[in-house]
Amino acid sequence: MSKKIFEIDLSKKMHEQKHPGHNRWHPDIPAAFSVDPGESFKMECLDWTDGQISNNDDPSDIAKVNLKRVHVLSGPVHVNGVEPGDLLVVDILDIGTFSSHEWGFNGIFAKENGGSFLVDHYPDAAKSIWDFEGIYATSRHVPNVRFAGIIHPGLIGVAPSQELLDEWNRREKELVDKDPQRVPPLAELPDADSTVLGTLKGEDYDRVAKEGARTVPPRENGGNCDIKNLSKGSRIYFPVFVEGAKLSVGDLHFSQGDGEITFCGGIEIPGWIELKVNVIKGGMKKYKIEKNPAFQPGPVMPHYNEYLVFEGVSVSELDGTQQYLDANTAYRNACLNAIEYMKTLGFTGEQAYMLLGSAPVQGNIGGIVDIPNACCTLSLPKEIFDQNIIPEID
């Protein structure tokens, strides 16, 4: 039986919890717990915004969300005997919702506050609340669909070393400096505002708050990868950069479409996760898993397998400019093509957009060498709709 090591009180903010978590990456954030290789344990998590979004029909909380607060994470967990150069093996044994909180939210961030993948087309905030009935999600804001969730942590990662952290801060600052006034910004740099750093206090707190990397991007340590298939039964191999690895987790999603295109996000939930850790000594070099984690997906994902697939190529949808093998533009066009199609089924654009962010849609790279057009596809599972979504032949 797994021991419970990180309990959460849903009525409190992260810094008020018995074990305050953290919302920045830094090697000096103290571990909340220690476990041995071979142990399994349960951790509870708040939703990524620290409870800023309410179960109602008003998107103004999405519009005004304090993004400096995200992502509130549970951890770090120190794994005894694990050292830099090792691989930390993490099994996601199970994940679930709280029976007292059987709903989640998806939203489109406003251009002025975060933006999203289709920000030029959908610049305003929107919100959808998703209710859970067992393994299924439905939404009063996106009617006529129902799907089984592929519940997963949007964010799971280990602590960076000081050197790696410095490298992150250097490279991201260089990017921001190219256009510091851009809305939305090119990256989020360290910012002490709204920071939670576990039990750190005083000067240590101040230093770490000033240096700590934001949790928004995925990086060498895993982090906010938002990979929808990293679900129950998966086994992850993390490169280890600090003593004890310092594993943290949060940003649980009941479900998400590939790309998490609305940015806020998948179907965002508080919940619990059951993990087991092991170690491969010296595994980073042995297996050359040095730059990013690798993983094996679990065996229980919903096997939807009838799809309607939309294609997109890398020509700008705004002005017809030809881009060079740009997968982002290609996938954006595939998404827009899907949304326009879904409007013919009776959805509004915002509903269709939020569905693409929430449902288990597949985003694939088709061809990425056929100059000058990349081709990406978006696959929409037919089975989640309560109507036939396939075009009818005359």
Place this chain on the structure above:
Amino acid sequence: MSKKIFEIDLSKKMHEQKHPGHNRWHPDIPAAFSVDPGESFKMECLDWTDGQISNNDDPSDIAKVNLKRVHVLSGPVHVNGVEPGDLLVVDILDIGTFSSHEWGFNGIFAKENGGSFLVDHYPDAAKSIWDFEGIYATSRHVPNVRFAGIIHPGLIGVAPSQELLDEWNRREKELVDKDPQRVPPLAELPDADSTVLGTLKGEDYDRVAKEGARTVPPRENGGNCDIKNLSKGSRIYFPVFVEGAKLSVGDLHFSQGDGEITFCGGIEIPGWIELKVNVIKGGMKKYKIEKNPAFQPGPVMPHYNEYLVFEGVSVSELDGTQQYLDANTAYRNACLNAIEYMKTLGFTGEQAYMLLGSAPVQGNIGGIVDIPNACCTLSLPKEIFDQNIIPEID
């Protein structure tokens, strides 16, 4: 029973065939055949290079391939009664190899002649020959793997209207003009050299050869999408731009990995394809399938479902520069991570690279909003290896 409408003699070049095909897109290339909606028919295809690559161990044919010759296509087929604004519905009823030609090729193009997705890491030409035993492929050049093909047309599309063709030529020229000397080039513009244009002759030939768009990129008409799942049993919905739609097909692949990252290409073959056509009158507006085709995949793809997944984020692997949500860089890193891992299994870098281009590997978009890092994944099917490829826990 399907009628045979485009027969190929494997010993002849495309312009010498009884029905010469074409290797450029232009509305004025005459149809080779006409069919009625509801009809099914079989077409034969040469490999995309028009037979330039030999079944041997020497990659010099890949290095020196004449890329102005590609892709030699079978067609166009005029579908009676189909008009601009309609959707042409095309069922891929079946696809196969010739029993006299049970092998195909994959190659890495040299930097000087085409290049590939990992051109900065693998600038030299390489070649792998794949032999077929029924549904399976193996290669003497990439030992210890065996997989079932997802046979598909890399290229299937309809003719552009003159307006659409003009738009293609305009936007692609603008891109090339940004760096006309680039190696490899940003795009391939119309070029009369090595052109095949069906039965066109004289002035018409000269005009069309001068204007005809290259077949390399996927565009609004479908074309060279290189989507590995567009296989047997798929149904495609093409927007129609000219009277009769003028459907063409070629570039058959026995198998391909998402991205076709070696550029040459998947496992390239001559072969045959059995199609059926239908029409949805006025379907482009009705279903808003106007910019690119949409499709339903068929039900018989190999159901490999145990994967080892590699992640990549959008930090340049060459100099550590931070890119902004760049899915290309992220997928490139996922590919490189997979290749480095596969080297620990005994493959050379080139073997691993060609395997990623040939086998049914999945390329997915993970998160594409988590500024500044996009996250892409490459999923490698375990079942295709004759050894265990999973890291072992101490």
Place this chain on the structure above:
Amino acid sequence: MSKKIFEIDLSKKMHEQKHPGHNRWHPDIPAAFSVDPGESFKMECLDWTDGQISNNDDPSDIAKVNLKRVHVLSGPVHVNGVEPGDLLVVDILDIGTFSSHEWGFNGIFAKENGGSFLVDHYPDAAKSIWDFEGIYATSRHVPNVRFAGIIHPGLIGVAPSQELLDEWNRREKELVDKDPQRVPPLAELPDADSTVLGTLKGEDYDRVAKEGARTVPPRENGGNCDIKNLSKGSRIYFPVFVEGAKLSVGDLHFSQGDGEITFCGGIEIPGWIELKVNVIKGGMKKYKIEKNPAFQPGPVMPHYNEYLVFEGVSVSELDGTQQYLDANTAYRNACLNAIEYMKTLGFTGEQAYMLLGSAPVQGNIGGIVDIPNACCTLSLPKEIFDQNIIPEID
């Protein structure tokens, strides 16, 4: 959010619970709760034996189990407005274990007390305890295997009408009368010993205890079907025989192989189930679902799909006698063939047998018309073993 309507105290026997359940089928067992069509609710269940089996290495509890006590069921639930002739639609929204009870048992019943499918080969009692780590099960008694459960209710059904009950008792008595002394018996007839009948008392209790059908066999009302794929997300259509339908559930399995061949049984657990009910008025006639339930399986079963398949035909394995198209003999031979094979992998016969009862093995009917031999198959998933189980070619 689902309401909780049937709570269980794991330290008490079924007749001591706040809401005592039942272990016989009878129309007059009073409903424990009422719900409306459209409502969802959670019920808790004891294991089928009412807690007779302990988590230890001694099979004597299996050998001496009181089979008159089984199956202790939670319910009945009265669904308001539902009448005979309707279809009761039951969604299995979710199922789970108790976090305080993360283990289950499988066992072979002794010939003298229950017997099993291979009773002539394995006449003695045996037991295996299975421990759960999230979605996975392992056993100290059957080493070197690990698999994701397909958790399901072995038994779910509605109450019979008095007429239907009488018919059951008639036909089963006729069978027993053919060989009343048989060991194991041909059927279990009503027996007042160890009976639990909800809140019934006095004369009503006595009458119902005397008439109530045993819960062992599946019948027209569903009941103990032991269908391993009737898991999370399934929707069942029950014919309705009494006012309110009177739905009951129990005998939860963490996992089971097709056939539940060890009889005790799958991996037997206490746990909870979340259900939702709807009604199709007059649905029995409309859809001709009159004799047995029909159902749609859910979308989240483990997608193991590499199998080693064993065949069996209907020739008696004991004396070589030819049977006529007998699927039982054919499946028994397929099971025995699989067990003999697994012994070459290092399992004992009992371990292999219990694994076939516990793991998600498929039992299929191959050909059932090819006189005189039926052919059945047993498919063993390769992925559940930590060694390669496939024969190696020289």
Place this chain on the structure above:
Amino acid sequence: MSKKIFEIDLSKKMHEQKHPGHNRWHPDIPAAFSVDPGESFKMECLDWTDGQISNNDDPSDIAKVNLKRVHVLSGPVHVNGVEPGDLLVVDILDIGTFSSHEWGFNGIFAKENGGSFLVDHYPDAAKSIWDFEGIYATSRHVPNVRFAGIIHPGLIGVAPSQELLDEWNRREKELVDKDPQRVPPLAELPDADSTVLGTLKGEDYDRVAKEGARTVPPRENGGNCDIKNLSKGSRIYFPVFVEGAKLSVGDLHFSQGDGEITFCGGIEIPGWIELKVNVIKGGMKKYKIEKNPAFQPGPVMPHYNEYLVFEGVSVSELDGTQQYLDANTAYRNACLNAIEYMKTLGFTGEQAYMLLGSAPVQGNIGGIVDIPNACCTLSLPKEIFDQNIIPEID
């Protein structure tokens, strides 16, 4: 490339072919060809009835079929160096139809001539012709369905030793002797009428014709197993009983439902099969594959995975008699329940019955120990219907 070793002329009967095949099992039928372990080769096959059934709407050919003629097989193939006690490993590399014969037949045998699984309910002959469009089958006789075939050999096996043959003839005669006048018969004994025995002549022919076992039942040598998943890419492990193994194949099916319940049969076709053979010396003992073949299914079966499932239990549908754990009765009831349901969708009983014999329906054993009722299920794939087949909630 595979060599072609058994070519068929579709206009001739089996005994008139260049290489006459055989329709009895006997060790002394001479091999038609020899191959080495490691070789792959193509064989062509006639349909199992030797061309007795025509593509028309009249079932009288089904009613009057000469069953003494079945199954006409291609082979035997002698595998060099293979001896009794070895395992013969056979890869089914590919299977296909002839482009000149893109149709197949399914039929219900009449009670007087063969009968079928539901003979008491459907005693009269019926026929359905299925037309192929690439991977798909449709029928003018069973409208509104379309499915991808899982093409497979209904019959593939090796020759018995004389001892094994004698055992077959002994045990089957004993069965027939129990009710020699039964219609349909309990088994088919050796019968020289309509026999084809390769190149055998004179006394040898007479002796073998008299002794040769009928090919109808599956037995220790594999044979007529009618396993629908033994399709492309499968690898079979055959016990070897005679020098050279003497492999034969025939009875190709474009598709079949589990059980092949109409008896005639799946969708019956002539066609070709590509095989590869290997050997495991002494494999019978080593792997205890001694009584029947074992196999691994291939990776390209249609992945239909939305089902409507019907249950059946072992109570006689004719007179309500309780059977003891009888899987045949249970599966028969599941089939009958499915047919009654399908009638509410607009099919006739015969159409529904023939669809269950032809389409990829799954037949599974649910519980086979819950005395006195076995429970079997029949799973009907939703995707093959052009209408929604799921009951609608009010």
